[in-house]
Amino acid sequence: MNNQDLLNLINITVSFEGFLALNKLNLNLKKGELRAVIGPNGAGKTTFLDVITGKVKPTKGEVIFKGKSLVGRKEHKIARLGVGRKFQSPRIFENLTVKENLEISVTTPKSPLNLINKNIKDEQLNEIERLMKIVNLAQKVDSKAGSLSHGQKQWLEIAMLVGQKPDLMLVDEPVAGLTDEETDLTADLLKSLSGENTVVVIDHDMEFIRRLDSNVSVLNQGTVLCEGTMETIQKDKKVIDVYLGRPED
Amino acid sequence: MSLSKVKFDKKIVLSFWIILIALIIAAPTLLPVFRLNLLGRYLSLSIVALGVDLIWGYTGLLSLGQGIFFALGGYCAAMYLQITSSSEFPNNIPEFFALYGVEKLPFFWEPFRSPVFTFFAIWIIPALVAGLIGFLVFRNRIKGVYFSILTQASLLVFFNFFNGQQKLINGTNGLKTDVTQLFGQMVGSEFMQRIFFWITAILVIAAWFFAKWVVKGRFGNILIGIRDDEPRVRFTGYNPVIFKTIIFSIAGGLAGISGALYTVQSGIVSPQFMTVPFSIEMVIWVAVGGRGTLLGAILGAVFINYAKSLVSEALPASWMFIQGGLFILVVTALPEGVLGWIQGDGPRNLLQRFGLKRKIETYPSLEVNNKEGNNE
Numbered sequence: 001m002n003n004q005d006l007l008n009l010i011n012i013t014v015s016f017e018g019f020l021a022l023n024k025l026n027l028n029l030k031k032g033e034l035r036a037v038i039g040p041n042g043a044g045k046t047t048f049l050d051v052i053t054g055k056v057k058p059t060k061g062e063v064i065f066k067g068k069s070l071v072g073r074k075e076h077k078i079a080r081l082g083v084g085r086k087f088q089s090p091r092i093f094e095n096l097t098v099k100e101n102l103e104i105s106v107t108t109p110k111s112p113l114n115l116i117n118k119n120i121k122d123e124q125l126n127e128i129e130r131l132m133k134i135v136n137l138a139q140k141v142d143s144k145a146g147s148l149s150h151g152q153k154q155w156l157e158i159a160m161l162v163g164q165k166p167d168l169m170l171v172d173e174p175v176a177g178l179t180d181e182e183t184d185l186t187a188d189l190l191k192s193l194s195g196e197n198t199v200v201v202i203d204h205d206m207e208f209i210r211r212l213d214s215n216v217s218v219l220n221q222g223t224v225l226c227e228g229t230m231e232t233i234q235k236d237k238k239v240i241d242v243y244l245g246r247p248e249d
Numbered sequence: 250m251s252l253s254k255v256k257f258d259k260k261i262v263l264s265f266w267i268i269l270i271a272l273i274i275a276a277p278t279l280l281p282v283f284r285l286n287l288l289g290r291y292l293s294l295s296i297v298a299l300g301v302d303l304i305w306g307y308t309g310l311l312s313l314g315q316g317i318f319f320a321l322g323g324y325c326a327a328m329y330l331q332i333t334s335s336s337e338f339p340n341n342i343p344e345f346f347a348l349y350g351v352e353k354l355p356f357f358w359e360p361f362r363s364p365v366f367t368f369f370a371i372w373i374i375p376a377l378v379a380g381l382i383g384f385l386v387f388r389n390r391i392k393g394v395y396f397s398i399l400t401q402a403s404l405l406v407f408f409n410f411f412n413g414q415q416k417l418i419n420g421t422n423g424l425k426t427d428v429t430q431l432f433g434q435m436v437g438s439e440f441m442q443r444i445f446f447w448i449t450a451i452l453v454i455a456a457w458f459f460a461k462w463v464v465k466g467r468f469g470n471i472l473i474g475i476r477d478d479e480p481r482v483r484f485t486g487y488n489p490v491i492f493k494t495i496i497f498s499i500a501g502g503l504a505g506i507s508g509a510l511y512t513v514q515s516g517i518v519s520p521q522f523m524t525v526p527f528s529i530e531m532v533i534w535v536a537v538g539g540r541g542t543l544l545g546a547i548l549g550a551v552f553i554n555y556a557k558s559l560v561s562e563a564l565p566a567s568w569m570f571i572q573g574g575l576f577i578l579v580v581t582a583l584p585e586g587v588l589g590w591i592q593g594d595g596p597r598n599l600l601q602r603f604g605l606k607r608k609i610e611t612y613p614s615l616e617v618n619n620k621e622g623n624n625e
Contacts, residue, residue, distance in 0.1 A: 053484060080485035091481045095472045107467060110486045112495055115468040157413045162483060 006031045006065075006168060006198045007052070012061035014047055014222070017198030021047040022058070023222035034194035036209045038201045040243050045202045046088065047171050048219065053085050054078040065168065080110065084166030088173045090153035096148030098137050098156060101145050102128045105163035127131070131159040134189070151182045158186070161192065169199045175208050187211040218243060258438055259589070265544060273450040282439045286514055287558055289446035293510035295550035296456045298534045300500030300507075305532065306541035307464055308477030310392075314400030315504050315526035316381075317377035317407045323518035324411075325374060327424035328358060329367035330436060330513070334429035345419040355417050371509045372502040379501025380494055386494045392479070401525060404559025408523040422568050423519025437516055449510050453547065456503055460543050463499060473495060479580060533572065537579045539586030548588065549572075 007029040022044045029035055041047050048057035052063060054075040054224040063070040070078055079085075093101050100159065106124045107115065132138045133157040140148065145156060154174060161169055175183040187208055194201055194214070203209055209216060210230050217224040218239050225243075226236045233239050276285055296317050304310040331343040332354075336345045384397055413603045414423045427437030434441050463469065474482045475489050482489050512518040521527070531550075538549020550585045555570070560568045583590045590596075 055480070075480070075483040076488045077485050079484055085484050087481070088576060093470070093477055093481070095477055096470050100467075103467055104470060104482075104487075105485055110488075112468065112471075112491055114439055115466070116463070116470060120467065128496070160485070161493055 006033075006066065008064040009048075009051070010062045011169060012051055012058045012063065014044075014051060014056055016128055016131075022234065023059070024052065025219075025223050027217060027224055029198055030199065031167075031198055032195050034191060034199045034212060034214040035201070036212055036214050037200060037219060038204065038206075038209060038216060038243070040155075041226075044217040044222040045219055046172060047222075049172055049202065052168075052170060053083055056074075057182050076110075079164070079166075082165075082167035083170065084164045084168070085156050085162045085170045086161045086172060086174060087210075088176065090157045091152070092145045092153055092157050092206045094144065096145055097142050098132065098148070099141045100129055101156060101160055102163055103159035106131075106165075125165060126245075131163050131223045133161040142209060150177050151179065154178060154182075154186070167198060169193065169197050171199060171201045173203050174201065175203060175205055183208050184211065196217065224242070225249050256558075257411055258383065260546070261588075268611075269454070272450070276441050277446060277560045282442060286442050287555070288331035289442070289449045290511055290514045290552045292446075292449045292453050293507050293514060294509035294531075294534070294554055295453055295536050295547040296510070297531055298538070298546040299456050299460045300503035301531050302540065302546035303460055303463065303472075304496055304500045304505075304545055306539075306543075306546070307469065307476060308472045308493060310493065310497065310498070311397045311532065312400040312500070313397050313525070313528050313532065314404035314407075314470065315405055315500065315531050316523040318379050318501040318504035319511070319531075320407070320411070320518065320520070320522035321375040321378060322371045322387060322425065322507075322508030323522055325361070325367055325370045326363040326509035326512050327426050327518045328418075328430035329364065331424055332358060332361055333364075333431075335417035337437045343419075343424075344424070345424075346416075349416045350573035351416050355434075357417075363392040370381070372505045375505030375508075376498045376502035379504075380418060380498035383497035384490070384494045385500075387490045404523055404525065404528055410518040411523060421520055423517050423521070425517050427516030431513075434501045436513055442514065445514050449514070452506060452510065456506070457543060457547060460503075462545070463496070530572075533576050535586070537586055537590070539577060539588030539590070542586065542588045542592065545581070545586050545588035549586070 005026075009027040011023055012022050013020065013090070025044070025048065027048075033187060038049065047056060051072065052065075054070060054077075056075055058071060061071075065078075065081060065083065068081070068113050070081075070083075073081075074205070080165055082244070093104065096106060103120060103124070106127050108124075123157050134139065135152075137148075137152060137156060137159070144151065148156060150221065154177070154236070157209055158171070163235040174190070175186050178186065183205070190199055190201060191212060191214075199213060201209075201214075215227065216233050216235075217227045218233055220242045222249070226233050226239050228236075250533060272288075276288060280288065297315055300318075301312065301315055303310055335341055335343045339347050340352050340354075342351070343359075345355075346352075361370070382400075382403060384394060384594055411418060415422075416422065427435075429436050431441065452461055464472065471482060471487055471492055474487075479489050482497050508518070508522065511522075521556060530553075534549035535546045536549075537553060538547070541544025553575070557568050557572070579586060582596070585593055585595075
């Protein structure tokens, strides 16, 4: 652990009635880093996000974010500290318009009094405009989010995540169900976000991960199997055994 | 599409206004005082229905215990009326106390000597009780059907408590208000009943504006967000517990006002206000009128109750069947309620079925159709 680190997961163990979803998992993230997390089904990828965001309390271990422990904090407090999350299937508010969805995410402070009393600030409106341009939804401002296509929903949720201005963005399978073109655009978008933000991307899609061109952590059976660049892990024997499989030729 | 919908909404709202104002002006002269009084009662019920719409229609909290707050408001009003009209009774306390040998006014009656205190108590006490119950329930993340069961259980607790306390609040007999005096007038008199009708009509409009203001903008959007996906709201940095407590408390306050108005117009408040079926009926009014429409809650409460009194006069035993049938019809055929159906694609689909309206075009000609929609 050093000062450059934004997030440290130390010996995290999560036990669901005896089943170890995470088993002594250690992971450190530097500020501004883009990190991909891959692993076979059931490796504990989503539980790993649940622990950071406060949805699941680790049985053992410690989560340190910006020098503060996150264990035992409520979800909304963790979100306010600067942890944003995009869910596996797009979780947007379908009965609200695109703009209203983004308003919810960019609004600060997130207190009832602020919401009922004042109009939205100009800078927040500008931010919404900017986000809608980035994700190509400017034409859909007043459409119900539920009427968007799957790809647009994914992008709206990414825009909502960015609008929250989190220091740490946790992105769970952002390209599931997207076309190749959309996948490439998403990869570029996430790359452009890192540097200023710290981004963790979870995905299965190897092409997509390769395009991210980042460090990769491979999870297996609730623990980090291997860490390194895409080239390193592709050569790693353990990784090949459990996940990548041997080339057919 | 969205533009034509806005225009359509405006038409509904405008015609509602015209009808409402016409009704309020005409009713006291047109209707015999008996009917006027009934209309006034049903209008006051529409305020509690507005609260149910806020918590259920917008926030997704199905409360089966709104009768608690309704009755609390009614008791506050009745206690004031009883105590100010008790000067000729023994010990200068309300008449019923003598039946149970109580000689000294219970302490919690004292503040109700003040009209100012009562004015605030009518809505603040139910709001506080609702806020407290709500906070404890929401903090423990009790939701869905468990929330409904819990509110119903609380209702039963309150019912049994009020029912059993003869020495404090006259127990199961309740508190009568129609023979009490308010500002030198008999509360049950024709003159006062007309005044109560006006007050009720004005308060319904005020409550409607207030509810609209609450659900407008980002605050209302968070409520809808909580209804549709509460964990997502949490992960965006909002604390749903506070939002739910606030809205539940607002609904409680509205229920209190509603209960007070209902009490002075029906002449009595009793633990019957806290029976299980009555609180469920409140939910039915909103379901039939249209969840999440506000206006639907008002119309649902007034029309169903008016229908109830008309049907009960003609065929005394059949109302329960009709109400049950109405509820089943709405749940199966019009899940959005009558107003939700009108505001949605309902009328269009119906006209289409009879060949009176062109079918909605699908993808290739969608753009064209959209333009037409805007010109409607």
